[in-house]
Amino acid sequence: MIYSSKLNKVQEILSNLVAEQQLLDQYLQSIPVRNWNTKTTYKNWNITAHVSYLAGLEDLAHNALKKKGSDFNKYRGPKGLEKFEKEAIKRGSDMRPQDVIEWWRMSRASVIEILAKSSPGKKITWWKNEIDCRTFAVTKLAETWAHSLDVYDAMKKDYEDTVRIEHVALFGWLNAEQASKVNKIKNQDLRIELIGPEYKAWQFGNEQSENSIKGNASDWCRVVTGRVPKGHKLTLSTEGDFAKKFVKLNHVKI
Numbered sequence: 713m714i715y716s717s718k719l720n721k722v723q724e725i726l727s728n729l730v731a732e733q734q735l736l737d738q739y740l741q742s743i744p745v746r747n748w749n750t751k752t753t754y755k756n757w758n759i760t761a762h763v764s765y766l767a768g769l770e771d772l773a774h775n776a777l778k779k780k781g782s783d784f785n786k787y788r789g790p791k792g793l794e795k796f797e798k799e800a801i802k803r804g805s806d807m808r809p810q811d812v813i814e815w816w817r818m819s820r821a822s823v824i825e826i827l828a829k830s831s832p833g834k835k836i837t838w839w840k841n842e843i844d845c846r847t848f849a850v851t852k853l854a855e856t857w858a859h860s861l862d863v864y865d866a867m868k869k870d871y872e873d874t875v876r877i878e879h880v881a882l883f884g885w886l887n888a889e890q891a892s893k894v895n896k897i898k899n900q901d902l903r904i905e906l907i908g909p910e911y912k913a914w915q916f917g918n919e920q921s922e923n924s925i926k927g928n929a930s931d932w933c934r935v936v937t938g939r940v941p942k943g944h945k946l947t948l949s950t951e952g953d954f955a956k957k958f959v960k961l962n963h964v965k966i
Contacts, residue, residue: 722832722846726824728876729853733820736860740813743867748809752866754859754965757801759866762859763812764804765797769855770819772796773838773848777826781837793839823852847886854883855966858937865941873930875909881929884936885916888958891936895961900954906932923952925959938965 740763748759757765775783787796804812832846843851857880864871885904892899903921906914908929917924925932927948934940935948950956 722827722830722849725846725849725853725879726828728879729849729856730824732853732856732860732876736856736863737813737817739860739864739869740809743809745809747867750866752862754862757862759863760804760807760809760812761801762863763809763816764800764807766856766859767804767812767816767819768796768800770816770823773823773852774819774826776836776838777823777830784837784839841890850879850883850886851966854880854933854937857933858939858966861934861937861939873909873933875912877908877929877933878912878914880933880937881906881908881914882916884932887936891958891961891963894964897954897957897961900952902955902958904932921952923950923955923958925950925955935959936963938963 740759743759751758752762754762772783775781784792787793804815807815827845827849830845832844834845835842836845836848838848838851853876857877861871881904885902888902889899900923901918901921903917903919903924904915905924905926906929907927908914912929914929925948927946931940931946931948934944935946940946946959948959950959
């Protein structure tokens with residue numbers, strides 16, 4: 713089995729996405745206004761920048777879902793993402809923290825509503841790629857989780873993983889081809905076998921693959937989202953040359 717049938721259900725993914733977003737939302741509300749300028753390890757952004765970026769991405773997602781991604785025309789070229797980041801961060805920098813949260817809250821709600829009514833296989837343009845709505849929802853969950861790690865870490869607060877990271881783990885497997893392309897190595901079939909919170913067992917990929925990665929789901933999720941802390945020793949075991957290389961790749965911070 714490539715991945716469990718329940719992950720085919722967009723509604724379940726969306727339910728987990730909403731839960732992950734709400735968890736971050738609630739934590740953000742507990743951070744004193746004076747601490748919103750605290751810098752994180754992600755591009756040296758402060759917390760306001762993180763939430764502004766997430767809100768801006770939701771606006772971009774709404775455009776991709778409703779208007780075929782016409783807004784991407786403003787962000788063409790190798791520095792398109794950088795331009796988008798600067799615009800989103802600039803907009804948020806002129807707001808109070810609570811207003812930035814509200815911007816993100818309203819924008820993400822409209823995207824969830826559209827995704828809930830969309831067929832899982834519906835294709836949308838996202839930057840230079842065309843992906844289906846199911847994969848898009850999984851990607852958004854991984855993105856929210858990763859930025860949550862950044863915020864919690866900046867505030868010296870431990871982030872406790874939940875079974876929702878199953879979807880982050882799936883993102884990592886689905887994104888393996890893209891990660892290989894970015895690092896200019898030939899992609900190969902990859903078998904992933906993980907143990908997650910509450911001793912959940914998750915598997916992705918062909919059981920007969922010559923390349924496999926096994927171990928702690930939290931470690932795998934941090935690898936594929938570019939969030940492995942400095943000095944952290946991974947507990948993942950690998951089999952096959954490609955698997956060994958994959959764990960050590962320079963994974964893009966989403």
